[in-house]
Amino acid sequence: xxxxxxxxxxxxxxxxxxxxxxxxxxxxxxxxxxxxxxxxxxxxxxxxxxxxxxxxxxxxxxxxxxxxxxxxxxxxxxxxxxxxxxxxxxxxxxxxxxxxxxxxxxxxxxxxxxxxxxxxxxxxxxxxxxxxxxxxxxxxxxxxxxxxxxxxxxxxxxxxxxxxxxxxxxxxxxxxxxxxxxxxxxxxxxxxxxxxxxxxxxxxxxxxxxxxxxxxxxxxxxx
Numbered sequence: 001x002x003x004x005x006x007x008x009x010x011x012x013x014x015x016x017x018x019x020x021x022x023x024x025x026x027x028x029x030x031x032x033x034x035x036x037x038x039x040x041x042x043x044x045x046x047x048x049x050x051x052x053x054x055x056x057x058x059x060x061x062x063x064x065x066x067x068x069x070x071x072x073x074x075x076x077x078x079x080x081x082x083x084x085x086x087x088x089x090x091x092x093x094x095x096x097x098x099x100x101x102x103x104x105x106x107x108x109x110x111x112x113x114x115x116x117x118x119x120x121x122x123x124x125x126x127x128x129x130x131x132x133x134x135x136x137x138x139x140x141x142x143x144x145x146x147x148x149x150x151x152x153x154x155x156x157x158x159x160x161x162x163x164x165x166x167x168x169x170x171x172x173x174x175x176x177x178x179x180x181x182x183x184x185x186x187x188x189x190x191x192x193x194x195x196x197x198x199x200x201x202x203x204x205x206x207x208x209x210x211x212x213x214x215x216x217x218x219x220x221x222x223x
Contacts, residue, residue: 002121005108005196006217008209011074011095018215024078026215028094033071033170036098036182041066042141043098043208045111045195048157048183049133052147057129059141060111062197062205070099071138071182073170076214091168093185094214097207098138105198105206128194131186135161136193136210139181146175157183187212 010016012030019025042059044051051057074097078090110118116127129136149155160171160183168185175181186193191213198207 002110002118003124003126003194005110006211006215008095008097008108008196008198008211009104011209011215012072012097018076020216024080024090026076026078026092026094028215029075029077031073031075031170033073033182033184034172035068036071036138036140036172037068037143037178037180038064038140039066039142039179040140043111044137044139044141044144045208045210046129046137047131047133047135047186048137048139048181049135051129052137052139052157052181053145055144057144058113060113060195060197060208062111062208064100064205071170071172072097072099073184075168092187092214093168093170093212094187095209095211096136096138096170096182096184097209098182099207101200101204101206103200103204103206106201107199107203108196109199111195111197111208126194128192130192131190134186134189135183136186136212137181137183138208138210140179143175143179143181146177146179147173147181148176157181187214 016028041064046057074095076094170184195210
């Protein structure tokens with residue numbers, strides 16, 4: 001079977017905690033990043049430093065109604081057992097969420113692109129995007145070419161991360177013609193990460209969530 005989705009409602013419940021078999025424990029909080037405009041509702045998720053521009057990354061097949069939607073991250077603060085709270089806490093983005101409706105999701109499915117078939121996946125496999133610059137993002141397909149100055153360590157995308165000292169966080173970055181993207185740190189850095197589609201009891205789309213594998217499976221405890 002393909003990889004199974006965790007219960008993301010726990011990720012976005014402030015005060016939820018988790019622990020590793022050895023090492024630190026984590027406490028989750030929710031950080032809001034503002035509203036992202038989706039003029040077409042066709043959502044793209046990728047490492048924006050390597051995937052943005054040129055139409056190289058296709059959108060997911062699941063579409064949202066055009067509109068403006070909240071973006072959030074579940075932020076994990078990691079602490080070593082028995083040690084006092086640090087003045088500069090160790091923070092990691094555990095997951096990023098694009099909220100389409102406030103209705104709770106009751107089912108989860110892997111977000112796929114045209115030509116991808118979940119039935120073709122093997123044991124614990126998943127579709128996801130590769131990260132090579134320590135960042136992920138959500139944006140509308142129409143915004144793909146709205147950031148011509150974003151190349152390498154130049155442009156508004158780089159400036160947003162640099163202004164935050166490249167600490168874990170979420171940034172709403174403005175492009176041309178009113179377009180924007182939501183960018184965020186990707187867990188412990190580079191890797192490959194799945195995005196999930198949440199649906200309510202009627203099957204309607206409620207959210208997109210990218211999991212950065214900071215929370216160990218079955219290790220989270222609700223607040």
